Amino acid sequence: DIEMTQSPSSLSASVGDRVTITCQASQDVSIHLNWYRQKPGKAPKLLIYDASKLEAGVPSLFSGSRSGTNFTFTISNLQPEDFATYFCQQYDNLPFTFGPGTKVDIK
Amino acid sequence: QVHLQESGPGLVKPSQTLSLTCTVSGGSISSGDYLWSWIRQPAGRGLEWIGRISVSGATDYNPSLESRVTIGLDTSNNQFSLNLRYVTAADTAVYYCAREPRGYRPIDYWGQGTLVTVSS
Numbered sequence: 001d002i003e004m005t006q007s008p009s010s011l012s013a014s015v016g017d018r019v020t021i022t023c024q025a026s027q028d029v030s031i032h033l034n035w036y037r038q039k040p041g042k043a044p045k046l047l048i049y050d051a052s053k054l055e056a057g058v059p060s061l062f063s064g065s066r067s068g069t070n071f072t073f074t075i076s077n078l079q080p081e082d083f084a085t086y087f088c089q090q091y092d093n094l095p096f097t098f099g100p101g102t103k104v105d106i107k
Numbered sequence: 108q109v110h111l112q113e114s115g116p117g118l119v120k121p122s123q124t125l126s127l128t129c130t131v132s133g134g135s136i137s138s139g140d141y142l143w144s145w146i147r148q149p150a151g152r153g154l155e156w157i158g159r160i161s162v163s164g165a166t167d168y169n170p171s172l173e174s175r176v177t178i179g180l181d182t183s184n185n186q187f188s189l190n191l192r193y194v195t196a197a198d199t200a201v202y203y204c205a206r207e208p209r210g211y212r213p214i215d216y217w218g219q220g221t222l223v224t225v226s227s
Contacts, residue, residue: 001170034213043203043217044154087154091213095169098154 002026002090006099012107017078021102023088025069032092035064035073038101039084048073078104109133111204111218119198119225125191129204129218136185137162142207143187144214145178147200155200159207160187194225 003026013019023033031051036044046055048064051071061076075082083106088099115127129143136143144159158168160178168176177190191198201220208215 032211043220046213046215049213089154089213091211094167095171096156098156100153 001095002029002093002097004088004090004097004099006088006102008102009100010103010105012105013078014107015078015080017107019075019078019082019104021073021086021088023071023073023099025071025090027093028069029090029092031066032090033064033066033071034089034091035062036087036089037082037084038087044087075104109206109216111206111216113202113204113218113221115221115223117222117224119194119223120227121195121225122193125189125194125198125202125223125225127189127202127204127221127223129187129189131185131187131206134206136180136187137182139163140209142209143178143180144205144207145189146203146205147198148203148220149197149200157189157191157202196225199223199225 006023033051035048037047038044047058047062051066052064063074065072083104085101085103087101090097110132112130113127119125139162142159142161145157146154148154156169158178160166160180166178175192179188201222203220204218205214206216
């Protein structure tokens with residue numbers, strides 16, 4: 001299985017902050033990497049797919065990039081609804097695997 | 108608008124079989140454009156992909172669960188199902204059903220999730 005490591009595991013931030021989360025795959029997954037936001041008691045919501053493509057209807061303050069097996073997710077201007085947990089997921093190889101998550105809470 | 112809804116017992120005894128159904132509305136499960144998936148999440152932990160099924164009945168399973176899992180399709184009722192045999196407390200989790208478009212596309216619709224607790 002492809003292991004996805006994610007950092008940090010948690011962070012504290014304020015509204016308006018720029019937040020960056022990284023995800024590393026244990027082997028090449030090409031561009032097949034998603035970023036999800038999950039709020040407590042809710043299903044994950046897709047924000048970024050193919051490493052850098054914005055899902056329809058998702059604000060452009062979210063962005064993603066890739067460098068080899070390293071992926072970066074950025075929220076440029078943190079909003080109140082963005083305090084949540086974020087997961088990366090690779091869908092290049094079965095079984096699809098997820099990162100352990102990054103919890104973003106209020107400073 | 109496509110909607111997926113999980114249903115099934117919320118409590119299962121150890122060594123028994125966990126059985127869940129996902130009912131799809133707003134779209135046909137018989138469409139060849141999609142794969143139908145199950146994913147779970149233990150409390151406070153990350154997500155684990157369980158497996159998926161195509162309209163032809165072809166399945167892919169997570170090797171870690173493959174010996175205990177069966178995913179089935181019921182096109183007449185627009186549903187798909189999950190059976191997980193010989194459950195233990197480690198199988199306690201929120202179970203999600205989801206729709207995955209074919210061809211290296213991410214999951215585009217998720218059910219709301221259902222908590223299944225394994226306990227005697």
